[in-house]
Amino acid sequence: MTRTLLHIDATACSHHDGDTEQACRRTVAALTALPDSYRTGLVRRRALDLHEAIPAQHHHERAVRELRDVLTA
Numbered sequence: 136m137t138r139t140l141l142h143i144d145a146t147a148c149s150h151h152d153g154d155t156e157q158a159c160r161r162t163v164a165a166l167t168a169l170p171d172s173y174r175t176g177l178v179r180r181r182a183l184d185l186h187e188a189i190p191a192q193h194h195h196e197r198a199v200r201e202l203r204d205v206l207t208a
Contacts, residue, residue, distance in 0.1 A: 136173055139165050143181045147188070155189055159198035166205050182206055 142165045150158035162182050166174055186202055193199050 136169070136178060139169055139173070139178055140181060143178070143185065147181070147185050150185060150188060155193060156196065156198040158185060159189075159202040163198075163201050163205050179206070 143162055146158040146161045146165070149155075149161065162185055166178070166182055169178065182202070183206060186199070186206060189199055194203070
């Protein structure tokens with residue numbers, strides 16, 4: 136779980152650096168690699184923080200929608 140948190144933190148840096156699509160894809164990959172029971176708490180919060188940091192005008196993009204879908208599943 137610690138590696139997943141570090142991975143999600145790194146994706147937040149990618150988003151901050153302007154690569155939102157890649158950040159979303161990498162976060163989805165990190166989340167889906169975990170068993171459902173580990174997609175809670177801090178792991179979920181960090182992924183939600185990333186999603187919430189993405190400006191609304193990008194929410195129609197496929198990678199952002201996929202991240203939202205994983206978070207709402």
